[in-house]
Amino acid sequence: MAKVQRTVQYRYLHRARAGLAPGTETLSQLLARGLRMRHGEHVIGERAKLRIADLDQAGQLTVLNGIKGLDADSFLAGELLLYRKGFDVPAISEDLDGEHNRFELNLFKTDGKNKPIVGALYFAAIGDHCGIIASQSVTPRWLERYLTWLMKDKSELLDVEDVIELSNFLPVADAPEAAKAEARGFRIRAGAVNSAGQSERVKKKDAKGEGGTVLEVLRVLGVGDDAIESIRQDIPDDGKLEGDFQVYIRRGRKREAVSSRTLNHALRNVDQDDLDIDRKGSKARGGKLYLAEPVRVTETPAGLDPNEAIEQIIGQLYRWGNAGTINLGQDP
Structure with a gap:
């Protein structure tokens, strides 16, 4: 399978918008606590069906499909998928073995189990720092909306006026003061x-x-x-x-x-x-305005390898930390 180039974008939690006071839990801790909570009889982080959201009420669903670091204190990461409920399209019944003068036309329907994926996003949070590999359809803004839904409507950890917003970061070379x-x-x-x-x-x-x-x-x-x-x-x-x-x-x-x-x-x-x-x-x-770096990730027939994408994101966050660009031990 081939390697493709993707970009890891940096974001950090806007703590005031999330209603988090200085010195309290971080983004990764908040997400982990919310995913460990129960919704009915089951833990949210253990049942994918509990993490399905219809954010736009338009027939497209979003799910946090895979989670890493739920039992770790150092990070929380996941694969966010946007997919369609299904569709009907006109189809032609091609029959090359017959002697038809005209192929029949019918309506092709996806089954109730397999549903087409629109796009994917991969993210990892270390403290309030977040790295993201986004797609054209699943953007950092979509991640903000989904995490707000997950922490507010599902886990009920955020108040009505609170939201998850992930600020960008404009680095200034050789300038310690923001x-x-x-x-x-x-x-x-x-x-x-x-x-x-x-x-x-x-x-x-x-x-x-x-x-x-x-x-x-x-x-x-x-x-x-x-x-x-x-x-x-x-x-x-x-x-x-x-x-x-x-x-x-x-x-x-x-x-x-x-x-x-x-x-x-x-x-x-x-x-x-x-x-x-x-x-x-x-x-x-x-393209050089905000903090972002290219990485290479294996592309499978179903999209990026999620484990490798998350590993690349975490690795890039630590590279920024080791270079002193961000401070992983403190709030941004």
Whole structure:
């Protein structure tokens, strides 16, 4: 089986949003405690069926399919799968042994047991630090939603107003103080649209809650439908409409800093390729903005090898820790 390159993204728990006071249990401890709890007669971490969530009520289900570290104090890791309940598709009954003039058409149905997988995500938490190998369909934002459901609705460990949110991390070379990551502002590129008004983003329809197109941004800014339609009609058949959305804070004539905490949290689910951050003396843009490293993982016919993916994530977290980029012994 071949090795493929995937990216381990770094995240850390936003403790205040989870209602966790300083010095109390960490993300990995919270998840382990929730999974050890009972739901009815069974322990949640021992029954996959207890971990199935229909987050969007749209026929797609999410399950924490495999768990590692439930009995360990050092980490908690798992494989998160998004799959469909099933589908019916038109099918042709090909019969090469017969002498038919026309093959019969019928409706092919998946059975009630085998269900198609949409995507997968692998994660590992050490303390409040989290490493993630995501996919286009199962993103870090989806992991946040699922873990919030698991800890709130299933384990009942979070209060109504609490959520699991995983902030990104904007590293600053040779700068020990987080304040040096402050920005003068940032620019987000909206999704391009073609002459038909359709998004140019690949498979954007499968990316739940990801981004918005230029036309959608214009609509939010109050541009009327007639003006938007006029703009769309101006796009040539071989062209596309692009746009950047610039954000900054101003007091009088002076720009005020956007804090590193805001950058790490508010922009955590923005595609790095769609983001530029303007810091005094430098501009950070594209794929090197936040902490992430490529790894190689075995790809099986059913997807990545989950054990190897989790091992790679844990190994990368420790490599960052040994390099001093993150401190695994303390809160981020």
